[in-house]
Amino acid sequence: MPESAAADLFAVAERLLPGVAGVAVGGGSDGNLTAAIGVPTLDGLGAVGGGAHADHEYLLVESMVERAGLVTGLVKTIRGF
Secondary structure: OOHHHOHHHHHHHHHHOOOOOOOOOOOOOOHHHHHHOOOOOOOOOOOOEEOOOOOOOEEOHHHHHHHHHHHHHHHHHHHOO
């Protein structure tokens, strides 16, 4: 997924959650499908943690409220609330 597919939405995310970091990780995701047809796409909005898909995978529970607020804010912005 090219970085340009996320640029406009990431700018909104930065306004909603100053200091949020964008990280390129490679691999595949469903976001590649929407980005490929020109739909602005942010990926990786789920849990904050590490060790994805491994026995040592974890998430930081304390980050879940902040992450939910970010997603809520993005949806409200997109919908024009």
